[in-house]
Amino acid sequence: MKVIKIADVLLAVVVITLSVMIFIFGKKSEIDGERVQVFVDGQLTETYELDNPTRKTYSFEKGNNTLVIEEGKAYLTECDCPDKLCEKMGSIEKQGEVITCLPHRLQIVVQGESEMDAVNF
């Protein structure tokens, strides 16, 4: 049995082509967002303006996340979820950008003029 077969290479090429195509056609918007929508359990709970500095703590059964909006950017901080991955995702400001905290099932999405709906995207 050979270590690498032609089909392997083909598979790799197909996957790479597919991901490049998805990357190009599903490209993240470069347009600055206007609003931040907060989803809890997939439900839209609140909307904030990006140019209005805000600080809000969300409490869940399993812990808290604090949403901070400043300088036109939004990010999560002071999270006590086990992995703190939502903090590591950094800040978002462009239309369609998302931060997700899976343990707390919290998601924040940046929306802009064209109202690219994250749910019906």
Next chain:
Amino acid sequence: MDGVRVKKISNLGLLLAIALILGYVETLVPIPFYVPGMKLGLSNLAVMFALYTYGHREAFVILIMKVLLTGFMFGNLVSIGYSLGGGTLALIFMVLCKFLSIFSKIGVSMSGGVAHNLGQLAVAAVLLETKSLIFYLPILMLSGLITGFFLGIICHMVLERLKGRAL
């Protein structure tokens, strides 16, 4: 005959233990940037080893036991859902690719890596009721391809070294 069965059972137990340890080792490896669902998938090595040494039934048993044990020890119900979605899809793809026999172990492993990440993303999309996670699709497919490639090489090397031994 009984001796063969006992040997197989103990080997599968050993494989399960290796899968659990690899799952833990994986958490020690830092990933520079975070993408949801991105993992090295080291424990997939044990599943793939079982697939090649015994067959798809045994590999499936290792997979389910690994996911449940890891989930109950270190994770929660949600993480079990993710691992189950990713792992099952990965194994289905690997079994199919192995059955087609046009792929080498590396191709089988790559298909598993990509399918694993796709499965996890699909579970995430269902749980969070959002489609915006599609942004992560390209990077997840590529990372699955790359990790699958290297895991395939490791699996190939291990199997080569164990060739001819009664397992």
